[in-house]
Amino acid sequence: MTSQQPPKAATWFLRHLGCSPQNEAVIGDLVEQYRRGHSRGWYWRQVLIAIVIAFLTELRLNKLFILCGLFVGTALQFALSFGMRKMMHLVPPHTIWTYPNIFLAIDIAVLFLACAINARVVAQLCRRHARPVILAFVVLQSLIMLMPIGSVPFGVSWIFGVGGGINAVLFSGFGIQPCWPKLYASCALWHFLVIAFISAFLAAITLIVASGAFRDDSGITDTQRRQVRT
Amino acid sequence: MTKKDQLGNFELMVMLVLIRIGVNAYGVPISEELEKRTGRDVAIGSVYAALERLEDKGFVASELGEATPERGGRAKRYFHVTGRGLKEVRETQRALVKLWHGLPELEGGKA
Numbered sequence: 001m002t003s004q005q006p007p008k009a010a011t012w013f014l015r016h017l018g019c020s021p022q023n024e025a026v027i028g029d030l031v032e033q034y035r036r037g038h039s040r041g042w043y044w045r046q047v048l049i050a051i052v053i054a055f056l057t058e059l060r061l062n063k064l065f066i067l068c069g070l071f072v073g074t075a076l077q078f079a080l081s082f083g084m085r086k087m088m089h090l091v092p093p094h095t096i097w098t099y100p101n102i103f104l105a106i107d108i109a110v111l112f113l114a115c116a117i118n119a120r121v122v123a124q125l126c127r128r129h130a131r132p133v134i135l136a137f138v139v140l141q142s143l144i145m146l147m148p149i150g151s152v153p154f155g156v157s158w159i160f161g162v163g164g165g166i167n168a169v170l171f172s173g174f175g176i177q178p179c180w181p182k183l184y185a186s187c188a189l190w191h192f193l194v195i196a197f198i199s200a201f202l203a204a205i206t207l208i209v210a211s212g213a214f215r216d217d218s219g220i221t222d223t224q225r226r227q228v229r230t
Numbered sequence: 231m232t233k234k235d236q237l238g239n240f241e242l243m244v245m246l247v248l249i250r251i252g253v254n255a256y257g258v259p260i261s262e263e264l265e266k267r268t269g270r271d272v273a274i275g276s277v278y279a280a281l282e283r284l285e286d287k288g289f290v291a292s293e294l295g296e297a298t299p300e301r302g303g304r305a306k307r308y309f310h311v312t313g314r315g316l317k318e319v320r321e322t323q324r325a326l327v328k329l330w331h332g333l334p335e336l337e338g339g340k341a
Binding site for chain 2: 020021022024025026027028029030031032033035045046049050051052053054056057061
């Protein structure tokens, strides 16, 4: 009977990332169709399409609200990252040079923390549309990660969040790792892409998990979900 | 009527399928009927997105049905066309027929 069970991971993704107020009905329909003989590939494809279309529908319906969420998120990200890193600069430079790896780890942890706090605050502020707002933030961060950051001055790219921060730290090293400065200038395209993808992935996971907006809400009926939305 | 309240191409197809199915119209039969009639693959996600838009416009209403084991215990959502929706379909049909009329390129099945 295992073949009658649709891919659990796909269902998990749809349940957690789906923005449609009719998410449970969509999952039910997909399960029903899958049990009528559709393939696993078909199920995965339908799940991905359902997630993307529901997200785009929410974007279209709540453009202004989501734009405000993005603005607040970016401003907060800037403030938190800036504040936290300014505090780190209080550490005497010779200490950083003595323990470079520890400070590099702290540097990245600070950026993760700023990103996590930001995601949580934005999700709480935009409670009605938390999922699309956070997903829009993830898309924005990912796009920024994939931009050639050579055009963005180092030390500024981190304002875009944890991904930008990791990029900046890895590429410029902020003078902590002697082997890293100027790496970006000479690095191959695939180096850049690998680091950009890792940064974007980590930033996305941090935002999604920390926001708390993607918890399993299958206990809530579609009708309740629609009421919250309106 | 504002532009927002007009029917899009896919929305019109969904409305026609809803009228055709009548009662018992939920996601699965709607997408199957659409695939059968249009000969195209239809994603269930796009059907729900269209239904959601139509519901926002007041052309379609829905209610929660029974949960069945073959759906993993999840309830169906049944959709039906409202009086306003039916009126809009008729108006769209009238407008399209007027536009169709007198186009020799489209008459007699010639492309």
